[in-house]
Every structure is written in structure tokens, then in C-alpha cells.
Amino acid sequence: MRSIFKTGALALAATTMLSGAAFADAHGVSGPLRIFSDMSNPAPRAVMEDMVARFEEANPEVEVELVITDREAWKTQIRNVLQSGGADIVNWYAGNRMAPYVEAGLFMDISDLWEEGGLTESLASTQGSMTMDDGIWGVPYTYYQWGVYYREDIFEELGLEAPTTWEEELSNCQAIIDSGRACYTIGTKFLWTAGGWFDYLNMRTNGYDFHMALTAGEVEWTDERVRATFENWAQLIEMGAFIDDHQTYSWQEALPFMVNGEAAAYLMGNFAVAPLREAGLTDDQLGFYQFPQINPDIEPGEDAPTDTFHIAANAENVEAAEAFLLFVTSAENQTLINNGENLGQLPVNANSTVDEDEFLLAGFDMLSNNATGGIAQFFDRDAPAEMAQVAMQGFQQFMVDPSTLDQVLMILEQARSRIY
Amino acid sequence: MFPRPIQQYGPAARVTYQTLLPLALLVWLIPLLAVIWFSIKPGEDFTTGNYWGLPTGEAGFQGITNYLTVFTQSAMPQYLWNSVVITLPTMFGAVALSCMTGFALGVYRFKGNLLIFFMFVAGNFVPFQILMVPVRDLTDQMGLYDTRTGLILFHIAFQTGFCTLFMRNFIRALPRPLIEAARVEGVSEFRIFWFVVLPLMKPAIAALCVLIFTFIWNDFFWAVVLTQSPESQPVTAGITAFNGQYRAMYHLMSAGSIVAAIPPVAMFFLMQKHFIAGLTLGAVK
Numbered sequence: 279m280r281s282i283f284k285t286g287a288l289a290l291a292a293t294t295m296l297s298g299a300a301f302a303d304a305h306g307v308s309g310p311l312r313i314f315s316d317m318s319n320p321a322p323r324a325v326m327e328d329m330v331a332r333f334e335e336a337n338p339e340v341e342v343e344l345v346i347t348d349r350e351a352w353k354t355q356i357r358n359v360l361q362s363g364g365a366d367i368v369n370w371y372a373g374n375r376m377a378p379y380v381e382a383g384l385f386m387d388i389s390d391l392w393e394e395g396g397l398t399e400s401l402a403s404t405q406g407s408m409t410m411d412d413g414i415w416g417v418p419y420t421y422y423q424w425g426v427y428y429r430e431d432i433f434e435e436l437g438l439e440a441p442t443t444w445e446e447e448l449s450n451c452q453a454i455i456d457s458g459r460a461c462y463t464i465g466t467k468f469l470w471t472a473g474g475w476f477d478y479l480n481m482r483t484n485g486y487d488f489h490m491a492l493t494a495g496e497v498e499w500t501d502e503r504v505r506a507t508f509e510n511w512a513q514l515i516e517m518g519a520f521i522d523d524h525q526t527y528s529w530q531e532a533l534p535f536m537v538n539g540e541a542a543a544y545l546m547g548n549f550a551v552a553p554l555r556e557a558g559l560t561d562d563q564l565g566f567y568q569f570p571q572i573n574p575d576i577e578p579g580e581d582a583p584t585d586t587f588h589i590a591a592n593a594e595n596v597e598a599a600e601a602f603l604l605f606v607t608s609a610e611n612q613t614l615i616n617n618g619e620n621l622g623q624l625p626v627n628a629n630s631t632v633d634e635d636e637f638l639l640a641g642f643d644m645l646s647n648n649a650t651g652g653i654a655q656f657f658d659r660d661a662p663a664e665m666a667q668v669a670m671q672g673f674q675q676f677m678v679d680p681s682t683l684d685q686v687l688m689i690l691e692q693a694r695s696r697i698y
Numbered sequence: 699m700f701p702r703p704i705q706q707y708g709p710a711a712r713v714t715y716q717t718l719l720p721l722a723l724l725v726w727l728i729p730l731l732a733v734i735w736f737s738i739k740p741g742e743d744f745t746t747g748n749y750w751g752l753p754t755g756e757a758g759f760q761g762i763t764n765y766l767t768v769f770t771q772s773a774m775p776q777y778l779w780n781s782v783v784i785t786l787p788t789m790f791g792a793v794a795l796s797c798m799t800g801f802a803l804g805v806y807r808f809k810g811n812l813l814i815f816f817m818f819v820a821g822n823f824v825p826f827q828i829l830m831v832p833v834r835d836l837t838d839q840m841g842l843y844d845t846r847t848g849l850i851l852f853h854i855a856f857q858t859g860f861c862t863l864f865m866r867n868f869i870r871a872l873p874r875p876l877i878e879a880a881r882v883e884g885v886s887e888f889r890i891f892w893f894v895v896l897p898l899m900k901p902a903i904a905a906l907c908v909l910i911f912t913f914i915w916n917d918f919f920w921a922v923v924l925t926q927s928p929e930s931q932p933v934t935a936g937i938t939a940f941n942g943q944y945r946a947m948y949h950l951m952s953a954g955s956i957v958a959a960i961p962p963v964a965m966f967f968l969m970q971k972h973f974i975a976g977l978t979l980g981a982v983k
């Protein structure tokens with residue numbers, strides 16, 4: 279199956295690379311290009327600098343001026359930079375996080391580039407999350423999957439299979455609890471981990487579109503459908519699926535429960551794999567499955583936080599900027615920057631190759647073929663920051679004491695009517 | 699004499715003192731001991747939940763590996779160098795300026811002397827958090843944001859206030875007849891400063907240098923506000939680089955913290971006498 283996929287991919291890669299190159303050459307790009315990046319952590323920083331160097335080598339007429347800003351500081355600076363017209367290209371995030379800048383007319387609509395550059399095919403999996411108000415506002419350069427990482431050896435010992443339906447999930451979980459373990463480890467001290475659980479339960483209970491409407495503030499939190507999501511969650515909480523005292527652990531501090539076999543699984547992003555491997559779990563002990571289906575009529579939506587590049591609406595060197603975006607998303611560059619030595623995440627271009635890594639391959643396959651509902655960015659990126667804070671506090675409180683559901687929903691609804 | 703020496707108390711009080719003191723010391727040092735302990739443990743111990751026990755892996759303690767990693771796999775040498783480049787000029791600059799301002803305010807009687815002095819002192823009462831945004835904007839507009847020069851200039855400006863208070867009071871306490879005698883001899887004011895006052899200020903200068911060195915080396919706030927790249931960040935801010943985008947490397951962060959703490963701690967033990975003099979100078983009239 280993989281070999282077919284790979285040959286197909288290669289053929290496609292060749293064609294897209296050709297068309298991409300042709301598109302870039304047609305303009306004969308030159309001049310200064312100002313890029314503002316937030317890839318400030320050491321590894322991403324090296325990737326960014328290398329990417330610029332390779333781009334300059336391929337386009338000797340272009341002089342790139344690269345400004346790298348601290349990732350957190352950038353969140354408050356991007357508006358200034360875009361408004362002052364100092365940048366041609368900026369880093370940002372996909373999904374609703376783009377909304378303030380799309381609505382303010384600060385990002386350039388690059389739908390044409392997507393059409394002509396063949397991106398609508400090669401980047402199909404993320405096109406939805408880059409689209410807003412009938413325009414496409416940027417290109418992704420990396421993402422990673424979320425899903426359930428589990429102890430295959432514990433599942434085998436108990437004679438369990440990775441669940442695909444909610445009934446299997448509940449019966450699996452009961453078996454794990456009966457063996458004296460928790461089904462899931464989680465550390466909700468910094469709240470966002472609970473946001474992941476809500477994302478998946480809501481997307482499986484009500485679907486991707488409903489989840490997007492809810493995070494965009496269009497649905498009341500006291501809605502019966504939201505309540506249904508929480509009821510599914512309460513099923514797990516009340517049977518004792520989660521570890522005790524999870525509100526006192528960070529996500530890292532919750533890892534030992536899984537390593538030591540006190541919990542069987544962890545709903546987490548792919549960045550959890552590296553520390554789990556370091557702690558001595560082999561790939562035979564560690565497995566990955568997509569969050570199980572709850573409502574069979576609903577297409578699965580997935581969380582895959584995506585980092586992006588955008589062209590500023592008032593960019594001065596649009597041609598060079600477009601060439602850079604095509605360069606970033608090309609299959610070849612995607613394969614390189616997302617490999618294990620660089621970002622260690624998933625390439626966004628379907629024609630790229632993924633490192634021979636069980637989890638990256640599983641994630642790449644899942645997001646490319648089985649995220650038909652849509653790709654969400656994660657709760658605290660999809661909802662406005664203030665709403666996300668209140669809501670995730672509510673999720674934590676609910677996880678600690680599910681009987682407070684009515685109170686939690688009321689607080690969330692009040693916040694919704696105030697914030698949006 | 700107050701407090702009464704412990705030897706003069708009864709045996710019960712002495713035994714209580716002797717048992718409680720080491721205990722209190724231990725409690726006081728636990729955070730530091732934890733950092734030292736973490737810095738020699740392998741990273742996977744934090745994922746297996748083995749925070750306090752002996753290392754579980756076959757490799758055992760990873761102290762040497764951790765410290766080597768800190769020096770070879772990260773920008774730590776650069777950060778340390780930045781700290782030196784930021785701290786030493788600030789120390790010289792602030793102390794040199796305050797020697798001069800202290801001399802002017804301490805020796806000359808002129809209108810507004812007290813007002814100027816109060817303005818130097820008043821700067822110390824402004825909480826620096828409220829300066830954060832304007833100072834950041836200022837450095838940005840001057841093209842000094844994310845440069846070591848920007849940080850040095852700001853530190854000199856901010857520290858000079860405190861140093862002036864210190865120096866002015868010290869010079870005030872010097873015997874005035876010395877200066878007057880020099881004037882009678884016809885020595886120029888600058889030579890009085892250079893040959894009469896400055897040599898007398900040596901203990902104050904030494905004490906201030908030690909204080910300012912530790913202040914600036916340990917500064918975290920302004921390092922984070924005014925710099926952001928490995929080319930300009932001092933070591934206190936650079937340690938956060940071990941906090942990856944997703945994951946905190948506790949063992950490397952601990953090792954890095956120890957390395958970063960060594961210069962000020964060494965400074966303290968080598969210059970203990972001056973340090974304590976710096977804290978008490980002028981306290982007793």
C-alpha cells in the first residue's frame with residue numbers, strides 16, 4: 279500500500295515541482311524581500327535561516343531581510359508590523375487565528391497562487407484551514423497530529439484492540455480500570471490538555487462544522503448538543519478513566535503514569551513520542567490510534583495545529599514573496615524541513631516523504647486520508663484567547679467534578695456573550 | 699549587646715538552636731539542592747517520574763554529559779560571553795558616573811543640589827515594571843532593541859541613580875578639611891577629585907562594583923524585555939532556550955542554571971568583605 283502511495287507521490291511531486299518552478303521563473307523574481315518570522319526556538323530558528331539561505335541561492339537576485347522575533351512576543355507585534363508595512367511575509371497560524379488579520383485586510387488573498395502553483399492538490403489537507411471568507415490567506419509549512427498514544431503491551435496483556443467506536447472505547451476502558459490502571463493519563467495544570475479532550479469529544483459527537491461554529495461564538499454553550507458532548511465525557515470521568523489529581527500535573531509530569539504502566543494511554547500531540555521513547559518505551563510497546571468514532575454519521579475531524587506563512591496586504595515585493603511561499607511548500611523543501619533532524623513534524627505537501635517513523639507515518643496517513651471532517655487547529659487557537667482561557671478552566675473544573683456541569687456551562691455562556 | 703550570644707543561654711535553648719539551625723538551613727537550601735541534583739540526572743528520569751531517586755537507566759548519573767551538552771549543544775558559551783560583555787561595561791560605567799555625580803553632589807554647595815540629588819534617588823522608587831513598555835519602545839526607536847549596547851546603556855542609566863545615592867553619602871562622610879586643605883594649596887578641582895577624593899573612595903568603589911556586578915549578572919527582567927536573540931541575550935534569559943516549544947528539558951535547564959550562577963557566587967565568596975561593606979556602608983553614622 280505504501281509503495282503504491284510512494285510511486286504515485288513521486289510522480290505527482292515531479293509534476294507539481296515543475297509547475298511550481300515554472301510559476302516562479304515566469305516572474306524572474308528580484309529585489310529585497312522582508313520576512314518576519316516567529317521561529318525563535320533554536321531548532322526552528324536554524325530551519326528558518328537555512329530555508330532563507332537556500333532560497334537566496336536559488337534566487338540570487340533576491341535579497342532576503344530576515345527578522346526573527348520571539349514566538350510569544352510576536353503574538354502582540356504582528357499587528358504593528360502588518361499595519362506599518364514593514365514586512366512582505368509573516369509567520370502566523372491557520373484557522374480562526376487568521377480572522378482578525380483577514381477581516382482587517384492585512385493579509386493578502388493568494389487564491390490565485392494556490393490555483394496556479396498547484397497547491398490546491400498538493401496541500402489539499404490544509405486548504406480548509408487556510409480558507410476564510412472565500413479567500414485563501416497563506417500557506418502552511420508544518421503541522422503535527424493529535425491522537426491517542428497507548429501502551430500496546432498493556433492492551434495485549436488485557437486482550438484489547440485499539441477501539442474504533444465509542445462502545446469499544448468504553449468496554450476497553452472498563453477492562454483497563456478493572457486491571458487496576460487508569461485508561462488515560464492527563465495533566466490539566468496548564469489547562470490546554472483538557473481543551474484537546476473537548477475538541478475530540480465535540481468533533482466526534484457533533485462534527486467539525488459544529489465545533490467551528492462553537493469556537494467562533496455562534497452557538498450557545500448551554501445548547502443541548504454541547505451538553506451531549508459533556509455527557510460523553512462524563513461517562514469516562516465517572517468510570518474513573520482519568521488519573522487522579524490531574525489538575526496538579528503539567529503535561530510532562532503526567533508522562534510517568536504512562537511510562538510506569540499506571541495509565542494505558544494519553545491523548546496528546548506527536549511531540550509526546552520523543553520523551554516516551556527516551557524514557558525507554560520501544561515502538562513495540564507504544565502505539566497510536568485515531569480518536570474513536572462516537573456518532574457513526576459524522577466525518578472525523580482532527581486537531582492538527584498548523585504553522586503558516588502569509589503575504590502582507592501591503593507587501594512591496596509580491597512576486598518574490600509568492601516565489602518564497604511556493605519554495606516553502608514544495609515537496610522537496612517540506613520533506614527536508616520536517617524530517618527528524620529539523621522540525622520532526624509532518625510535511626504539509628502530500629507529495630513529500632515522511633521519515634520512516636511509525637508515528638509520523640500514521641499521522642501523515644491519518645491527516646491526508648482520514649480527516650474528512652476537517653482539520654481543527656486546537657481549542658486555544660480556534661477560540662479567541664480570552665474565551666479559551668475561561669472555557670479551559672471550565673473543562674478542568676468539569677473533569678475534577680462533573681456534577682458542576684450546569685454551573686460550568688453557565689459561566690462559559692456568560693463569557694461567550696461578553697467576549698464575541 | 700544585642701542579640702545575646704547563644705553561649706549565654708541555658709543548655710536546653712542551646713540544644714534546640716543547634717538542632718533547628720541545620721534543619722532551617724536545609725529547608726532554605728532545598729530548592730538549590732534540587733537544582734544541583736536534577737543537573738546530574740539523565741533526562742528520561744523526568745519522564746519516568748523518578749525525580750528524587752538514583753538514576754534508573756544503566757548509564758547512571760549524567761552530570762558530565764549534561765554539562766557538556768550545555769556547553770557544546772546550546773548557545774551557552776555565547777550567552778555567558780554576552781553576560782560578561784553586558785555586565786563589565788555596566789559596572790564600570792555606572793560606578794564611574796556615580797563617582798563623578800557623587801563628588802559633585804557631595805562636595806559642592808549650590809542651589810538645587812538637593813533637588814538634583816532627590817531626582818537621582820527618586821528613580822529608584824519607580825517600579826521598573828512600569829518602565830517596561832516605554833523603555834522597550836525607546837530602545838526600538840533608537841535601533842538598539844535586541845543589542846547588547848541597548849541593555850548596557852539602560853543598565854548604566856538605571857543603576858547610576860542608586861550608585862549616586864551611595865557615593866554621595868560616602869563622600870559626605872569624608873573629612874572636609876582634606877578637600878579644603880587641597881584648595882588652599884591651589885590644587886585644581888579635577889585634581890582634587892582624582893588625587894584626593896578618589897583614593898579615599900576605594901572601599902566604596904570596590905563594594906559598589908561587587909554589588910552592581912551581581913545585580914546586572916542576575917538581571918532577568920530587562921534581559922527578556924530588551925533582547926531576544928542568542929547574539930545578544932545574557933545567560934539568565936538564555937536558560938529559557940532549554941524550554942523547547944513543547945517540552946522543558948529540566949536536566950539541562952538545571953545544569954545551565956548552575957553554570958549561570960557560578961560567577962556571581964564566586965564573586966560573592968571572593969569579595970565577601972566588600973560585599974558586606976557594600977550593604978552596611980553608611981548604615982552607621
